[in-house]
Amino acid sequence: MTLAHEQFATLLALAGALIPAGEREPAADAVLANGYWVDRGFAAEPGLEPVVARICDRVRGQDPSTVLRNLSEDQPADFEALTTLVAGAYYMAPAVRVAIGYPGQVPRPAGLTEALDDLEEELIAPLLAGEPRYRPTPHVAGESSV
Numbered sequence: 751m752t753l754a755h756e757q758f759a760t761l762l763a764l765a766g767a768l769i770p771a772g773e774r775e776p777a778a779d780a781v782l783a784n785g786y787w788v789d790r791g792f793a794a795e796p797g798l799e800p801v802v803a804r805i806c807d808r809v810r811g812q813d814p815s816t817v818l819r820n821l822s823e824d825q826p827a828d829f830e831a832l833t834t835l836v837a838g839a840y841y842m843a844p845a846v847r848v849a850i851g852y853p854g855q856v857p858r859p860a861g862l863t864e865a866l867d868d869l870e871e872e873l874i875a876p877l878l879a880g881e882p883r884y885r886p887t888p889h890v891a892g893e894s895s896v
Contacts, residue, residue, distance in 0.1 A: 752792065752799060757806035758785065762805075765836045767814035775849045780842045791839035800853040 753761065767781030782788050794800045805828050809817045821829040840846055 753803055753806065754786070756810055757792050757803050758788070759808040760810045761788065761802060761836075763814045764809075764817060764832060765816055765870070768833060768836050769840055776845060777835055781840055781843045781846055782836070787839035787843050790837070790842055791835045794838065795834065798835045801828060802835055804828075805832055 760863035762779040762782060765782050766777050769775075769778035780796070792802075805821070818829070818832075821832065
């Protein structure tokens with residue numbers, strides 16, 4: 751974890767206020783408490799880390815709900831960075847995906863069978879035959895053809 755202990759504690763407080771526990775979903779502070787998904791979020795969007803660290807330093811000890819409201823009104827770019835990290839890290843967590851009924855995308859590398867399927871479905875065949883890649887815009891009665 752690259753955030754200092756105090757910064758991380760502030761981030762967890764903000765995350766809990768941003769995404770509280772729902773009927774079936776856990777609160778963000780509980781999901782992100784071990785730091786793993788926060789680190790994954792920073793790895794996915796490295797530019798968020800210095801912004802989130804700066805926010806956490808600036809608002810440490812303040813009421814999280816008030817901080818979120820003030821950020822959203824006065825510093826929308828900071829609010830967007832914070833919510834991008836928290837929401838992204840939260841929804842990467844398997845426990846959350848299970849709770850919302852979304853297990854995630856199944857990795858499926860493209861291979862020859864996919865290319866053959868595309869040919870069979872006539873997605874690539876028109877291109878190989880030199881046919882137009884788009885349909886011309888139809889002329890509508892009463893419009894000028896200029």
